[in-house]
Amino acid sequence: MNPWDATHPTTISQAKEKLKQFKDLEPHHIELIGTGFDHTVYAVNHQYAFRFPRRKMGYEAMLTESNVLHQLVNCNLPIPIPQPVYSGQASQDDFPFVGFTLLEGNVLTDEDDTALVSKEGKRLGQFLKHLHSLNVTAPPDHLNRLSIKVRKPKLIHALQHVQSFLPKAVSNQLNCFLTNITTSSNPKGTTFVHGDFHPKNVVVKNGFISGIIDWGDAHIGHPAIDLAFIFMAIPGENREDFFNEYGAIDKQTEEMARFRALFTSVMLLQYATDMDDDNVKRWALVGIENALE
Known part of the structure; x- marks a missing residue:
C-alpha cells in the first residue's frame, strides 16, 4: 500500500x-x-x-x-x-x-512562479511575529519535529528515494550540510506555532498570498518550525524584508529552521515522485536549493 x-x-x-x-x-x-x-x-x-x-x-x-x-x-x-x-x-x-x-485562490504549489514568495517577505514577517506572540492553548510538540537526532536518519532514508532528481551540485551540498550539522535533541519551546508551514498549505491569489491553511499540526513549540518556510520559499538574498519585520534570530534557530526546510522539502519531493505531481516536485526542488543558501 x-x-x-x-x-x-x-x-x-x-x-x-x-x-x-x-x-x-x-x-x-x-x-x-x-x-x-x-x-x-x-x-x-x-x-x-x-x-x-x-x-x-x-x-x-x-x-x-x-x-x-x-x-x-x-x-x-x-x-x-x-x-x-x-x-x-x-x-x-x-x-x-x-x-x-x-479562502479564495490556489495552493502555492500550483503557481509557476517559484520566486513569488520573495515579494511577500514583509507580510510574512508581520504574520509570524504576530502569530508567535499569541497565547493559544495547543498541545506540546510530542512528535520531535525539530529533533535533528530523530529526523536526520529519516531524512537520509528519504534521500535514497529521490537522490536521482537532485542536481549533483545540490546533492553534494546537501550531504555536506547533513554531515556537519549538530545532532541535537528536540528543543524546548513555549511559542504557539502553525507547525506545518510549507507550500501546499499556503494559498495564493493574483500573485499574492491570500491565506494560510491546514492548522492540524499547530502546537506549543519552537518558532524554527515555522521559520523553515522562509528558508525554503525565499532565496537567501531576498530574506531581509522578512527579518526586518520579524526580528533577528540566533544561529541555533537558523540551523534548525534550515534543517526543517530541507526535511520538509525532501519529504515533499518523495511525495511528488510517488504521486507523479510535477507541481509539488518543482517547489520541493526549489525549497532544497533555497534552504542551502
Missing part, C-alpha cells in the same frame, strides 16, 4: 450524503479542491471548505485544527486564515468532519 493512500477516502457522492445534515447548505454545489496527506477537501457552494479525514492521524489533526482556529477567530492576523463554521457528525465507521470558510 502506498503510504499516501487513504484508509478512509471520501468521494463526492459520499460527501454530498454527509452534508445533508446541514439543511442550510442545500442545494449543494461541490467540487474537489485538494487531496492532502491527511484530508480530502471539497469546496461547497463556493463559500466553504469541508475537510474529511483520510486516516486516523488526519482526524486527530482535525481536532487540533478546529480547536486552535476557534481561538484565533478575533486575533486579526495580517494574512487570512480559515474560520470554523460547521462541525459534521460521523457516519458508521467513518470520522467526523469540519467546514471552514473558503
Whole structure:
C-alpha cells in the first residue's frame, strides 16, 4: 500500500450524503479542491471548505485544527486564515468532519512562479511575529519535529528515494550540510506555532498570498518550525524584508529552521515522485536549493 493512500477516502457522492445534515447548505454545489496527506477537501457552494479525514492521524489533526482556529477567530492576523463554521457528525465507521470558510485562490504549489514568495517577505514577517506572540492553548510538540537526532536518519532514508532528481551540485551540498550539522535533541519551546508551514498549505491569489491553511499540526513549540518556510520559499538574498519585520534570530534557530526546510522539502519531493505531481516536485526542488543558501 502506498503510504499516501487513504484508509478512509471520501468521494463526492459520499460527501454530498454527509452534508445533508446541514439543511442550510442545500442545494449543494461541490467540487474537489485538494487531496492532502491527511484530508480530502471539497469546496461547497463556493463559500466553504469541508475537510474529511483520510486516516486516523488526519482526524486527530482535525481536532487540533478546529480547536486552535476557534481561538484565533478575533486575533486579526495580517494574512487570512480559515474560520470554523460547521462541525459534521460521523457516519458508521467513518470520522467526523469540519467546514471552514473558503479562502479564495490556489495552493502555492500550483503557481509557476517559484520566486513569488520573495515579494511577500514583509507580510510574512508581520504574520509570524504576530502569530508567535499569541497565547493559544495547543498541545506540546510530542512528535520531535525539530529533533535533528530523530529526523536526520529519516531524512537520509528519504534521500535514497529521490537522490536521482537532485542536481549533483545540490546533492553534494546537501550531504555536506547533513554531515556537519549538530545532532541535537528536540528543543524546548513555549511559542504557539502553525507547525506545518510549507507550500501546499499556503494559498495564493493574483500573485499574492491570500491565506494560510491546514492548522492540524499547530502546537506549543519552537518558532524554527515555522521559520523553515522562509528558508525554503525565499532565496537567501531576498530574506531581509522578512527579518526586518520579524526580528533577528540566533544561529541555533537558523540551523534548525534550515534543517526543517530541507526535511520538509525532501519529504515533499518523495511525495511528488510517488504521486507523479510535477507541481509539488518543482517547489520541493526549489525549497532544497533555497534552504542551502
